[in-house]
Amino acid sequence: MPGVRSDQPVILGISGSERAGGNTDLALDYAGELVRGRGATFRTVHLRDRRISPCSPCGDCNSRTLPCALPDDMPGIVEEMKRADGIIYAVPVHGFGLAHLMQIFIERAGVGFLRFDRPLANKVGGIIVTGRRYSDASVHNQLVDNLLLNRMILVGSGFPALLRNTTGKPGLNDPEGIDALERMAHRMIDMALLLRKYHADTGEPVLPLDDRNERVERSRSLS
Structure with a gap:
């Protein structure tokens, strides 16, 4: 990737806010400043x-063996996620829940692309939630579950980054x-550097990548 130092981590920030220049953008921009201040690369989506279609009524997500075929920008975003060392989800609270752009995104990313081989495993994850007063912890918990599902x-x-x-x-x-x-951003860089150093020293990942895929195991049990 042009302009990216191969010896430094790459952090990808994904904003689920409809509002340019709002609280979520300001928080993610600040996280980017902190990451760049450590000499790492920060990119924002x-x-x-981006053009992201909601899940269609095809209903074959649990049986298909290939990524989702809906024609939009999802494949490119997923590739950016795969290339990053860490990912920060930044999202506002809307209607006491997860803003709809991020909800659509994590649904499509999960069932349409990530569930096949869990390519985000061992990447460092972070979450920023912005809101007025209510339900920010619930939104944070939902995104924590998503990161854990992807084995990040x-x-x-x-404390969680609830602004x-x-x-x-x-x-x-x-x-x-x-x-x-601030603590989240710095610890993400610390962990990404540790993972890179271990891989450079040993040629192996810190954590095993051959853990069973629950989707494959389920298919076998049904066959």
């Missing part, structure tokens, strides 16, 4: 700028949330 490494960073803003004007004015975001 704004889902609002969720670094312990103290609240009750002013109605975009801004990073939650000191505790900012502190959690």
Whole structure:
């Protein structure tokens, strides 16, 4: 990838906000500053700028053996995720739940692409949730479940990066949330560097990649 140092981690930020320049963008931009400050590369995907179709009524997700064939930008985003050392999901709370862009994205990514061989296994994961006051922890928990499903490494960073803003004007004015975001970003880089060093020293991943795929095992049990 042009402009990327092969000896430094690459972190991909994925924003599920419809609002350009809003709280979620500000928080993800700040995470990018922290990552670049450590000498790593930070790239951003704004889902609002990509064409992502919702799951169709085809109903063959549990039986198909090839990635989803809907014609949109999902394959390119998934490839970016595969190339990254770490991924940060950043999303606002909408209607007491996960904003719809991110919901559509994780559904399509999971059943249409990632479930076949779990290509995100052993990548470092981080989560930023922005909101006014309510349900941010519930949204965070949903994304934690998604990272664990994909066998990613969720670094312990103290409190989750939940950034609240009750002013109605975009801004990073939650000191505790900012502190959690900073610790998360730095620990993601620390872990990514550790994983790279181990691989460079041994030629092997820190964690085994040959764990059974529950989808394959289920298919065998039904055959």
